[in-house]
Amino acid sequence: MTYADHRADHHSGPQTRDSWLEPDDRAQFDLVVNDQPVHVRAPARCTLADALRQQGLIGTRLGCEQGSCGACTVLLDGQPIRSCLTLAVQAEGCTLETVEQAPPSRELHALRRAFHQHGALQCGFCTSGFLMLAVGLLRDEPDATPERVREVLSANLCRCTGGVPILRAVLAAQQELTGGDR
Numbered sequence: 001m002t003y004a005d006h007r008a009d010h011h012s013g014p015q016t017r018d019s020w021l022e023p024d025d026r027a028q029f030d031l032v033v034n035d036q037p038v039h040v041r042a043p044a045r046c047t048l049a050d051a052l053r054q055q056g057l058i059g060t061r062l063g064c065e066q067g068s069c070g071a072c073t074v075l076l077d078g079q080p081i082r083s084c085l086t087l088a089v090q091a092e093g094c095t096l097e098t099v100e101q102a103p104p105s106r107e108l109h110a111l112r113r114a115f116h117q118h119g120a121l122q123c124g125f126c127t128s129g130f131l132m133l134a135v136g137l138l139r140d141e142p143d144a145t146p147e148r149v150r151e152v153l154s155a156n157l158c159r160c161t162g163g164v165p166i167l168r169a170v171l172a173a174q175q176e177l178t179g180g181d182r
């Protein structure tokens with residue numbers, strides 16, 4: 001993918017925050033996004049979240065843009081990261097997973113269904129971040145205790161649904177994925 005132009009949709013005012021960058025201040029590199037090889041051309045200071053959204057992968061949300069809310073969570077080489085705090089160039093040569101993954105992994109598929117069944121979203125702004133955080137958890141720690149699941153989910157914020165339905169949904173997905181062994 002090519003980060004061709006300065007982003008103008010997210011910040012108003014006479015200048016976007018990348019507008020002082022000269023064209024030759026751009027980095028070019030390759031990575032894999034949702035199993036697809038991708039070529040990125042982006043300003044050196046462009047965040048991973050901005051680069052993804054600029055290319056239409058808007059399932060990755062931007063909330064606080066300072067690492068607090070977790071709405072921008074994606075998986076980088078299988079590990080949940082805050083894409084608002086990660087430079088796009090740091091993903092060079094890496095494997096990236098976002099909520100747009102198609103077909104979804106078995107964890108993402110189970111989580112999507114459980115979020116729907118347990119009413120784990122209202123406005124949905126936080127949902128993609130919670131889903132990717134939970135995908136990473138259920139893959140790395142399939143036998144995580146409910147206390148551990150709660151602890152991991154506490155990394156992200158939801159301002160309208162509340163944590164209980166989200167916790168219930170992740171535990172339900174875990175039950176499904178482990179065949180009810182927990």
Ligand code: FES
Nearest residue numbers: 063065067070084
């Ligand atoms: S937008 Fe990245 S943590 Fe809030």
Ligand code: FES
Nearest residue numbers: 122124126158159
């Ligand atoms: S569903 Fe609205 S912020 Fe979480």
